[in-house]
Structure formats: C-alpha cells, structure tokens
Amino acid sequence: MDKSKVIFGNEMPRRVYKKSIKVKNKYLKKFGDDSNITYNLGIEDNKTLKPFIGVKNIVLGEGKEAIDTNKGIVIGNIRMGFGHYRISMAIASAAYSMGYTPYWFDLYSYSETTGGKIIAHLNNLYSLGSRLSQKYSLFNKFYWEPLNSEGFRKLSYNAMDQKVSELMTPIYKDLPKDIPFVATHVWPAQAAVHAGLTKVVNAIPDNWPMALHLAEGSIHTTQTPSSYLGYKTLRGMNGKRILKPMSEGDIYEVGHYIDHELVANLDSDCEKRLHRIKNKRVKRILLTVGGAGAQKEIFVEIIRKIMPFVCAEKAVLYINVGDHKNVWQGLCEEIPELTNAAEKYFDDWAKTCDFTEKALKQEISGIHVFYHEDIFAAVYATNLLMRSTDITITKPSELAFYPVPKILIKRVGGHEAWGAVRSAEIGDGSIECDTVEETLQMLDLMLEEDEILTMLCKNIIKANKIGIYNGAYRAVELAIKGRETK
Structure with missing residues (x-):
C-alpha cells in the first residue's frame, strides 16, 4: 500500500x-x-x-x-x-x-x-x-x-x-x-x-x-x-x-x-551534587546553545546575572556555544568583560576532555567557554560537561529529558513546551520559564537556596530506579x- x-x-x-x-x-x-x-x-x-x-x-x-x-x-x-x-x-x-x-x-x-x-x-x-x-x-x-x-x-x-x-x-x-x-x-x-x-x-x-x-x-x-x-x-x-x-x-x-555513561554514573553524580549543596560548595552552571543558534538575547541576561556570583566564588559557569562561534562573538559584543574573564576551549578537543575529567574530581572556578567546529565535539561536549554540572540552563528540547537538574527557558517552537511539562512533572527540571524575569528568578532560587536543587537531585535518583532513563x-x-x- x-x-x-x-x-x-x-x-x-x-x-x-x-x-x-x-x-x-x-x-x-x-x-x-x-x-x-x-x-x-x-x-x-x-x-x-x-x-x-x-x-x-x-x-x-x-x-x-x-x-x-x-x-x-x-x-x-x-x-x-x-x-x-x-x-x-x-x-x-x-x-x-x-x-x-x-x-x-x-x-x-x-x-x-x-x-x-x-x-x-x-x-x-x-x-x-x-x-x-x-x-x-x-x-x-x-x-x-x-x-x-x-x-x-x-x-x-x-x-x-x-x-x-x-x-x-x-x-x-x-x-x-x-x-x-x-x-x-x-x-x-x-x-x-x-x-x-x-x-x-x-x-x-x-x-x-x-x-x-x-x-x-x-x-x-x-x-x-x-x-x-x-x-x-x-x-x-x-x-x-x-x-x-x-x-x-x-x-x-x-x-x-x-547515554549509557550518564545513566551508569547517575546516582554517584547526583550524590556529588547533593554533597556540594549540603557543604555550601560553589555551584556549577552549564549554559547550552541549541543547534539553530537562537535565543542569544536570553543568554546575555542570564550571563550578566551569573557573573557577579562567579566573581564572588559562589558559581562556576560553563558556556557551550556548540559550533556557533558567531554566538560567542555576539555575547562578547553585549558583555565586553566576558572576553578576558573566560577560559576558552576553542577547537581543542583534548583540552575540553581534560577539563571535564578534572571537573569531576576536584574544585574548579571561573568561566569556561567551549566552541568546536566539529559537530560531534560541539554536541558531545555538553554530555561530558553535564556530569559535573549542578544546574543546566537550556530550552526544553531533547535536553529536557536528561537526568540533570535543569532550568528550562522559553521554548523555540510549540512542540517543545511538552518537554518542559514532562521534566517538571518528573521533577528533574523547572517549569518552562517564559520570560527572562522568570528565568532569573529561578536561577536566584537555585543559587541562593538549596531546597529546589536538592529536590531535583533526589527526584532524578528516584526516576532512575524505575527505569525512566532507560x-x-x-x-x-x-x-x-x-x-x-x-
């Protein structure tokens, strides 16, 4: 037929x-x-x-x-x-x-x-x-x-x-x-x-x-x-x-x-997050740019919000611009001080891999920016960074389904709204933050308080036990x- x-x-x-x-x-x-x-x-x-x-x-x-x-x-x-x-x-x-x-x-x-x-x-x-x-x-x-x-x-x-x-x-x-x-x-x-x-x-x-x-x-x-x-x-x-x-x-x-390596290490990675929360360690934040390179304006406001926390040694910021170097250049035009403040991992896959291993094992500080022209490195860098991250900030596309605490920013396309609904109901991410103001409020709550992040980590562990991520x-x-x- x-x-x-x-x-x-x-x-x-x-x-x-x-x-x-x-x-x-x-x-x-x-x-x-x-x-x-x-x-x-x-x-x-x-x-x-x-x-x-x-x-x-x-x-x-x-x-x-x-x-x-x-x-x-x-x-x-x-x-x-x-x-x-x-x-x-x-x-x-x-x-x-x-x-x-x-x-x-x-x-x-x-x-x-x-x-x-x-x-x-x-x-x-x-x-x-x-x-x-x-x-x-x-x-x-x-x-x-x-x-x-x-x-x-x-x-x-x-x-x-x-x-x-x-x-x-x-x-x-x-x-x-x-x-x-x-x-x-x-x-x-x-x-x-x-x-x-x-x-x-x-x-x-x-x-x-x-x-x-x-x-x-x-x-x-x-x-x-x-x-x-x-x-x-x-x-x-x-x-x-x-x-x-x-x-x-x-x-x-x-x-x-x-991915298997995320599922296999899920419980231990969440325990490390809970340990950092309990002991008032610096919180690590991963900001990802989607493949279409959209939403630069939202990222600018988020970074401006986070930078004082980084300077006060209350946060570490990872920025993965994927294979969109123009996005990084646009961010620096809006936030000139970002250029010199960030450690850059540009088209250096070995350096990126070394950092992600280091971040799993020891304390880190500062702002770290990742760009790779190779599409496989551009995407997989987020996977490697995710394990040592306490908060991932992303639109509610496929990353909404990943077992890492998330702040979900405004969607790109109506179909993505339901990824945010799923994440919020499982409890491994926030509700969709429709505006910059809502996003910054959620970020404030996760940085200044421990309640939400603790809940998200525990929910990820619970969801894993019943095979949600299999x-x-x-x-x-x-x-x-x-x-x-x-």
Whole structure:
C-alpha cells in the first residue's frame, strides 16, 4: 500500500495524495533524480566519538572494512539542530555498552545525493524559522508556534513527507536489508522502510504527538506514556475525527533516550551534587546553545546575572556555544568583560576532555567557554560537561529529558513546551520559564537556596530506579529483535 495514500488504515483524501506527488516532483526537478545510482559505502572511525562510545561513520566510497552484520547497528539520523544528533549519541552509547558496534548514517552528510540536498534545503528553512521566531514575536505567535504544534500534527503532512522520503532511498542500497536500524529522525526511518530494511526503529523525539514523526512499517518508540497514547490513537491528527489507531507492536513507550555513561554514573553524580549543596560548595552552571543558534538575547541576561556570583566564588559557569562561534562573538559584543574573564576551549578537543575529567574530581572556578567546529565535539561536549554540572540552563528540547537538574527557558517552537511539562512533572527540571524575569528568578532560587536543587537531585535518583532513563537501551533491544516483537 502506498504510504501516502493510506496511513495506518486511514485513507487520505485524493487532494492530499495529489499534493504529495506534486511536492515530490518539485524536489525531483529542483535537486535531480539519483534513483538509478548505487552509492558504494565505506566505514571509517569517528575520531571524536569512537574513544567514548565506539562510533564508526558510514561514508560514501568503498572501504576495506565492511559493516559487521552480526554485531552492528546503524544509527540513521540527520543534522537538524542538535537534538537529533544528541538522541543518536544516546542510542549509540547504549548499543556500545551492550556489545554492539554503532554505525553513524547521516543522510544530511551525503551532500551529493538527492536526499542530502533536500535535507540541507529543509534544514536551512527550519534554522531560519527558529531564529526569526525569537526575533519577531508576531511571526512566532501566528506562524512558527502553530506550525510546530498543529501544522506538523496533521496526517496530511505525513503523507507529503512519505513521498519526499522516497527520494532518499538510493543511499540505502548498499546496506544489508536485515541490519538493525534505529532512526532518530523520521526521514531516515521512512526512507529505510521504503528501501526494504526489515528491522527499523523510529525513535520519536519530544513529547507532543505529531504525524510528522510517523514512519509506518517501522517500530515506533516514545519517551513518555502520554506521547505513546497520543501516537497510538493518532489523536488530533485529523482535526476532531477519531482515526484508526496504530496496531499492537507498532509503538512502545520506552523511557528517555539517555547515554549509557550518564545513566551508569547517575546516582554517584547526583550524590556529588547533593554533597556540594549540603557543604555550601560553589555551584556549577552549564549554559547550552541549541543547534539553530537562537535565543542569544536570553543568554546575555542570564550571563550578566551569573557573573557577579562567579566573581564572588559562589558559581562556576560553563558556556557551550556548540559550533556557533558567531554566538560567542555576539555575547562578547553585549558583555565586553566576558572576553578576558573566560577560559576558552576553542577547537581543542583534548583540552575540553581534560577539563571535564578534572571537573569531576576536584574544585574548579571561573568561566569556561567551549566552541568546536566539529559537530560531534560541539554536541558531545555538553554530555561530558553535564556530569559535573549542578544546574543546566537550556530550552526544553531533547535536553529536557536528561537526568540533570535543569532550568528550562522559553521554548523555540510549540512542540517543545511538552518537554518542559514532562521534566517538571518528573521533577528533574523547572517549569518552562517564559520570560527572562522568570528565568532569573529561578536561577536566584537555585543559587541562593538549596531546597529546589536538592529536590531535583533526589527526584532524578528516584526516576532512575524505575527505569525512566532507560529508553536508549530499549530502542536498541527492539531494533535487534525487529518486527518479530509484534
């Protein structure tokens, strides 16, 4: 059955199907047709991640090394912001801890393919929208928020995506059809199914059910029970109409996608935080910049608030600007004294790793800024810094699900709101702070008092005991088993 005509037994209107064909043909005309090309794939070590979580990259071109079909698992992803890479790293980490070799399969990186060109085009549009949403409140209110919460929620949107993802399949021809495949974005999942792979898991991000994330033919996983129920029933994906639900075995609630090294050290890291709180030690704060580079204005106010605490030796500040050096330059323009006050870790991965190890074992002080042009280092630096952090300040995207005390600032897109709700209900992070004033109030409470931070740490330990943070392991298990679990 054509997956753009019928979605989980729900027939699409003729006009929706015709529009899907039209969109596909538009991209064919714009980016070319490579359906008759077979791309040879090679394997190379991921120099940044292999020492930590054993990752190897699948690259274009023939190589001496073949994919290990017995103990290999492919992590299908795209670079769109940092969130999907972050989930990919969590899946890879879990797989590696379970004795598997994770292979990194990034559709965006295959820039000469039709699929790679389409993804680059759409990623640029999404990044632009994210930045504009933070700059223009009317654009955010009347276009970006509705698009990210209700627009992407529609089943008709999935019909169009399914057609477009058919153009992404040529790069899959060289992959073994029965290789376990975990996708951390829906397009790699849809394309894998179209390409005939038989053990595909679609690891759904966020906590707001949207038809955008459906890849029929794969095993879907969600991080929360509420998200599971929304997807299971396809709730609200065609207005108020009750739709045919997903079948048994099509979807599982697995828990949060968290890296093995964070889960394995979770209790001891929280005990160290509680020890610092109890003994009035300096509190460590991690400020992360998302992959779209949005929200600089909020960061400026947060840093201005924290700097006096740093000078008084009441706080240590980590700033990870990822691969956005322009964000760091913008921060220094707004806060000139920041330039000389900060210890810089710019494109020096060894220095970054040395610092994160040091911070786990001894007292530290000052402001530490991290920038890495390499995308893997840019994202994974946050993982390394997180373990020694007492407070992480982030928007409520994928980091909202991580087991570290968090202040959640204003979202970028309506779908992120529900990540904050999840974190606040579990009790491992704050409510979403909609304004700068609310953010600074929450920061004050966590720095000047001990009550909230203590509660968050204890809640993380409790949540871990019931498996809240075991989603990455379960996604890997489902991929290994494949559709026989149905």
